[in-house]
Amino acid sequence: MHIIKTSDTLKKHLIALRKEQPKVTIGFVPTMGALHQGHLSLIDASVSENDITVCSIFVNPTQFGDAADLEKYPKPIEQDIEKLVKNDCSILFLPSYDDVYPSDYKQMIFAIGELEHKIEGASRPGHFQGVCNVLHQLFSLISPTAAYFGQKDFQQTVVVKKLVEITDSSVKIRVVPIKREPHGLAMSSRNVRLSAKGRQNAAFIHRALSQTKEDLASMTVAKAVAKAKQFINAQKGAAIDYLLAVDAKTLEEISSLDEAENITLLTVVEYENVRLLDNIILK
Ligand code: PAF
Numbered sequence: 001m002h003i004i005k006t007s008d009t010l011k012k013h014l015i016a017l018r019k020e021q022p023k024v025t026i027g028f029v030p031t032m033g034a035l036h037q038g039h040l041s042l043i044d045a046s047v048s049e050n051d052i053t054v055c056s057i058f059v060n061p062t063q064f065g066d067a068a069d070l071e072k073y074p075k076p077i078e079q080d081i082e083k084l085v086k087n088d089c090s091i092l093f094l095p096s097y098d099d100v101y102p103s104d105y106k107q108m109i110f111a112i113g114e115l116e117h118k119i120e121g122a123s124r125p126g127h128f129q130g131v132c133n134v135l136h137q138l139f140s141l142i143s144p145t146a147a148y149f150g151q152k153d154f155q156q157t158v159v160v161k162k163l164v165e166i167t168d169s170s171v172k173i174r175v176v177p178i179k180r181e182p183h184g185l186a187m188s189s190r191n192v193r194l195s196a197k198g199r200q201n202a203a204f205i206h207r208a209l210s211q212t213k214e215d216l217a218s219m220t221v222a223k224a225v226a227k228a229k230q231f232i233n234a235q236k237g238a239a240i241d242y243l244l245a246v247d248a249k250t251l252e253e254i255s256s257l258d259e260a261e262n263i264t265l266l267t268v269v270e271y272e273n274v275r276l277l278d279n280i281i282l283k
Contacts (some may be wrong), residue, residue, distance in 0.1 A: 007141050115244075208231050
C-alpha cells in the first residue's frame with residue numbers, strides 16, 4: 001500500500017496511473033480514521049468493484065460544531081494502516097489541513113436545501129456543509145469512479161447523492177449495508193465509549209427497528225413507531241432523540257408506506273451518554 005501525504009503527490013500518482021491504464025477504475029473510501037469493521041466493509045466493497053482503492057483518513061474540522069469533540073477524536077494511525085494493508089487497500093491518503101484547505105480556500109455553500117437542516121442537521125448546524133466541502137475537495141482531487149459510504153449515516157448518504165447531483169459529478173455513490181456487532185449494535189467509532197455491558201444491551205435499538213418493520217405489516221406507521229418508542233424508552237438509561245419513518249430521497253417524514261417509493265426508519269438513541277445512530281430500510 002502506498003501512503004501518500006500531499007495532494008500534489010497523489011495527483012501525480014493518479015495521473016501516471018491513468019496514463020498507464022486509461023480504463024483504470026478507482027474506488028474511493030473517505031474516512032476520519034479509527035477504522036472498524038464497518039469501514040473495512042466499505043474497503044472490501046471498493047476492492048471487489050475497482051482496480052484500485054484509495055482510502056483517505058482526514059479528521060475534517062469543518063464538520064465538527066464542537067472543538068472539544070474534534071480534539072477528542074481518536075487517531076490510532078498505526079492500527080489503521082495495518083487494517084488497510086490487510087484489506088488490500090492500494091493507497092492511503094493522509095493529508096494535512098492545509099493540503100485539503102489551502103490558505104485561499106473559501107468554504108462553499110452547497111445548495112442541498114432542507115437536507116442540511118432536518119433530523120441530524122437540526123442538532124448539528126453546519127455539519128453537512130462541512131461534509132460537502134471536504135468531499136467536494138477530495139472528489140475533485142481523486143476523480144474516483146465510485147465512492148463508498150456506510151448506510152449507518154443514512155442522512156449523509158442522501159446528502160452526498162445530492163452533492164454529486166448538484167455538482168454534476170460523475171462519481172457513483174455506493175451505499176454499503178450496516179455492519180453490526182455480534183449482539184446487533186450498529187458498528188460505530190463511538191461504541192468504544194459504552195461500557196462492555198452497555199455495548200451488549202444497546203442491541204435493543206436494532207431489535208426495536210426490526211420489530212417495527214415486522215409490525216408495519218399489520219399496523220399504521222404512527223402505531224408501530226409509538227410502540228417502538230415505548231419499548232426503547234422503557235430500557236434503563238435510554239432516551240430517544242428521534243425515531244421516524246422518512247422518504248429515503250427527501251428525508252420528509254411519512255405517515256403511510258404508500259407515500260414514497262423508498263422508505264427508511266431512522267433513529268438516534270442516547271444511551272450511557274453516547275448518541276447511537278441506527279436505521280432500517282422499510283422498502
Ligand atoms: O463519515 C465520515 O467519516 C465523514 O463524514 C466523511 C465522509 C469521511 C467526511 O469527512
